[in-house]
Amino acid sequence: MTESHPLRGKLPPRRLAKEELARTHKSHLKKQDLTPDAPRPVKQPLLDQAYPASTRSIRDLEIVPLSDLRIEEHHRGKGVVVKVISPPYVGAGVISLVEDELGNADKIAIYNHSDSSILSGVPEGCIVAVKEPYYKYNGSGEDYMICVDHPSDVILLRFTDPIIPELLRLGPLLKSAVDWRSAGDKAFIERDFPTAVFWQVLPVWSRSYLSNKQCQALEASDDGTFRAGIFAKRAGTNLVLGRYDAAKADALASRTGASSDWKAYFTAGRACYGLCDYQTSRGYLESALGLDPPATSSVKKEHSRCLSRLYEESTGSYNFEALFDSLSPTNVHLDVASFLSNTRVADSPLHGRGLFAARNIKAGELIYVEKATLMPNQYEPSRASAALYAMMVRQLYDNPSLASTILSLYGGAYQRSGHEGDLVDGVPIVDIFLVESIRNKNCFSAPLSTLDDTRPTTTSGRMAKGLWLHASYMNHSCVPNSMRSFLGDLLISRATRNIAEGEELSQQYVPVKALSDVRQAQFLAGWGFTCQCALCEAESRGSRQMLQKRKEILGRIERVCGKNTPNKGVLPDSAIRTVDRLTKQLEELHETEVYAGLPRLALVYPVNWLIQAHRGRKAHAKVVRYALRLLREFGFRAPADEDANWEPREIYNGKGGASLMTIHVVTALKYASEAYKALGRTDLAARCEEAGRFGYMMVTGFENDLGILNG
Template structure:
């Protein structure tokens, strides 16, 4: 497994490129964050792509000095390695240090600290600081002037789209819109076409915020049939983006507009019906789980469903930050919460990646779902509207806070904060999808996801809720009656072994549990817990071999003796009202076994 050292976070640059002062290669100092500075570089060597990083050799444009440039973990965008995407880069507040192999390197941990000068592999270069002091002057030294017209950009973008070269298509449509903005005599229909086409590309790239904006900008409002057909297409793309963002009420309005302009359009009819189902789920918590499960497969493991959270609210939990609380009384088995994952990476997907991390803050080695962390960073980079709800979750490192910061036409993402949020809030969605085992999944590529609302659930070994998964839809049900205003809890680790459970909670989640069960088991002492654990393992082994449905009388007697021996390790007063977890499996076996009127052993 890949290993990474963590725990030495630093904030990303929050200064626009135009306000940074240029720095030269000769001014770089080891183990230094050069605050307030920017370095312009050209890639002069092939990119070396490793599991959790990429690096290349670059050259400063003015002095010709060469330096290694390394991007850690967040090295790709839309499936393309960032260092391979272009040849010109601007490094904001460069961090000069040693690589893991001991080589001097410019290290990039935050994607927003590396500004890609688009078009530097072709004829048309664009840097955010063009025309400003500093690196932009050097950047233009490697570029030819822009000569395209908006119409040419549209045609080239269409050709790239036909070839599924989505990043290039996006760049061409964007270039065309930039040209239209500079040319007051440009045809307005070209701008609408570019926005409409770019909306489609943004949908394919899951840039949903931009897809909505482009779809709206492409509307003509002209009443003839040709333009109404084009506007219907724009409404569909905008509605599709809103639907995928979970904004179902907005999506419904947009699909209704599409249907008004194109009454016979089957896509409009189908999506309007789907959206009405999502709104019903969102309002009532009523789901057709059978239908949802039937729609899942290895290639489509994400449920088409809405989140239902009306039975819960987020409030402060004394001594534990925030928690999730019931807004009404709920009976056993009743749905407390249904939530679609904000982001999930399944073990069979290429994005799945688990790494070992050594955290210098607490001297602990942990397994970490790096693939999920990468996917979340990519999602919020593409959809800035989603940033604040993710960054509001608990993490050990506060960084630049939770509020959206836009610089150089993109959001600033503190990847160290995302790392700690994932480490403290991610869940594994279980060992099955659509009813079938994932044989290819192991510790190196475990499925992991982030559920925003469920992240506010605090832990208790004696929890009042249980979760299950339907694809990436988490279904939380009441494990016992829950009263209005009561905090909802679930177990982060369900091991019946106190020592294993407390070690796992400390290692994975970073806290020591002080619930009533843990306090009782701690008071038992090591010797008694060891005896109980040995009896539990013996009982579990027995239940594994003996089939309850075919149990003979002597087997039932043996099982009752084992259960009694385990129960004798629990002190009645101390465990009054608490679960006796070591008894769970053997008692289940006895319940399933043939019932007979037997005397004790």
């Protein structure tokens, strides 16, 4: 159903009766029971169907009956208050049957709530309010439902909330504060954490955030000690659920002024640690230690861990080898802090804001190291994007403090309301379409480790998707001055040449294409900009006719090379001669006035093929010749004479023009080293190997043996 449907904006010709809805819902529940452990899918938004989240309080809206809802309409200025009258059917969202005060029944589908939220499976009997509901046609017969995409558009109401119509009121389900606390304790012991939160006390920063059951324990008692205990239990539950904002608030609300407050400071410190706010975490943990806690060893352990993170933040000192060894498919979220002090965010002459060097940085040095703000452990490419989107939505809802940083990122042309992240009715406004726009423009693809990704036997395509806020500020260049690598959820950025203080830092958004028009089309489609780096700006002055001829020759080369791959053994002389001849023709099509001091990326593929071809034939002098040429095609200063005595490490000093660092530069140095050694030039072989190891550190993030690249 689209908004062009002829019934759009009209009342349904017929609505299904409650009994009909119940029969269909019951049949779905039976199917659900057959596959209780099936992975839960994610409904990822389509940006061409975007609509804004409600920014108004439910108390400012006109409450209407379900019978007033019109097909495919977003009912601006209106809201519904309904009671859930069925168990939830859990799929990509949660589908329940609901009823209003007049006895009208309908379906509601709630999407994008995390498993830690009671709204991810609303219990029967709860009262919910939907703000500015979207009434959706499901594509067949008389099937309609209220579709809640934005998690902040639905509110779980307290049973005593005056906005609930009299006929929907149930009254308190338990009588005493002790009863409410016991219900929460039982749910916690059974590890049903959303229900435990449902029974426990409201967070101090928003008494309307959750339901009647959550505030009932608080309202049922005037005993300060009892109330403090409820807050403390709620803080512990929120900590387990990863709701660090609420855990911190509840923990601080549980203080009584007694020495037992060490527990409150301990929980608040752990919550701040979860938010990567290590400085504040240290303060709370030191307050806990100052109260001489019985569990001194546990607090000291957390304090020591916090000091380690602060040391990493200030020094950029990491044991990358140990971090690499600790990685596994079940351990991708490393316990480390970000090191960002070498950089600063400022307005960029290229696009919006950018990242700039706060000091002089030498080639190979760390520019920054950043732990992912959000990165799901999902390395299946078909699911990785959806997993990151879902995590972003749910974390913004569960931890509103993240909004100020995540929602400030570039979101393309999506129209913002200016209220995203604001607390309304006790919950943060989360616009899922803005979140998806930000994800599209700012996420990175990451292997489990870049080191493993360079191995010849690595399975290709195993990439997670993550959001690194600091890295997102870096603008693109086809010939960047930095290179990023990954260890789990850690992004490592190193300088590929010497960088001066105040210079803008750049990175490649994606591996660059050899032909300029293909590159520009990719950037325009993906990010909405035209690249103006040194290479692209020079190529824009080149001849379109010459570009077309380069395309034709490169296509011919690719066809020949595709039929003669070096890994199939010794290649015939005829194939090598053909590729060599075509490569010379391709070189002649590069205008000297355009490419002086710049990479000639169209030549990289055939030259690299020729290195491999001559290496397979053990033609060592030719391997050196083409390896040096490959360095030059990437823009590095290397001699044209294979007999020259030169200093390989000097290619990284940035002199002589723009250059592009890639794994192919490393392998060219490695193969040159092998060939020099075979030719008896052992000193030059050692220097090439050293330069290769240095380059490999830039590629993988830390020092590694070039032997990994055997092949």
